[in-house]
Amino acid sequence: MSSISEAKESAARSGSQRDLARNLLEERGILRLAELREAGVSAATMRRMERGGEVFRLSRGIYRLSGVERDSKYDYAQAAKRVPKGVVCLVSALAFHEITIQQHEWTWMAIGNKDGAPRDSTGLRIVRFTDNRLHDDVETHVIEGVPVRVFEVSRTVVDCFRYRNKIGLGIAIEGLRWTFRRRKASPAKIACQAKKHRVWGVVQPYIYALLSDG
Numbered sequence: 001m002s003s004i005s006e007a008k009e010s011a012a013r014s015g016s017q018r019d020l021a022r023n024l025l026e027e028r029g030i031l032r033l034a035e036l037r038e039a040g041v042s043a044a045t046m047r048r049m050e051r052g053g054e055v056f057r058l059s060r061g062i063y064r065l066s067g068v069e070r071d072s073k074y075d076y077a078q079a080a081k082r083v084p085k086g087v088v089c090l091v092s093a094l095a096f097h098e099i100t101i102q103q104h105e106w107t108w109m110a111i112g113n114k115d116g117a118p119r120d121s122t123g124l125r126i127v128r129f130t131d132n133r134l135h136d137d138v139e140t141h142v143i144e145g146v147p148v149r150v151f152e153v154s155r156t157v158v159d160c161f162r163y164r165n166k167i168g169l170g171i172a173i174e175g176l177r178w179t180f181r182r183r184k185a186s187p188a189k190i191a192c193q194a195k196k197h198r199v200w201g202v203v204q205p206y207i208y209a210l211l212s213d214g
Helices: 003-014 017-028 033-039 043-051 074-082 090-096 153-162 169-181 187-196 200-212
Strands: 030-032 055-059 062-065 107-112 124-129 138-143 146-151
Touching: 017 030, 017 033, 017 043, 017 062, 030 033, 030 074, 033 043, 033 062, 043 055, 055 074, 062 074, 074 090, 074 107, 074 138, 074 146, 090 107, 090 146, 090 153, 090 169, 146 153, 153 169, 153 187, 153 200, 169 187, 169 200, 187 200
Parallel strands: 107 124
Antiparallel strands: 030 062, 055 062, 138 146
């Protein structure tokens, strides 16, 4: 039985939309209002629960239970809920893989050229990728019960060089340095990705310089 079905059954016994909402949020961590409505919880119930301090509205139509200890990578789960088709990328993906010392103030998300961006973009930075680039080299991690898609390490580093005008060349170089220092990806794999995404001419001298420095 799915978690939604189990939550519905439990709430049906108690006859409360509030119980249903709590059961779902306990099970899945973060939910969109559309998901709660589909399960049988009204927007009015969620507003009452928010006013009563039972739930916390993270952003437009995104809820979690109040007073729940958060995962250290909680912001990624929130971003994945707000941008369901998105992939964590660039500086945020560097931080996810622990290959930067940057303290990011927002979450970078890649979406397709034809995908709609969220109306409320607070705390987000959106970049658009072609469809073939959006779906390659993606890992899925579950955070707070939410599937979060993130570009893998070598692809992340190469994307940072490709979008160096957006994030700064220094951040891309730092990501490459920490990738080698923590052995997250080999020089050969970085080179392969750089050639695939046509930035080998940019990345090559930094790979050679870092390797020569030991």
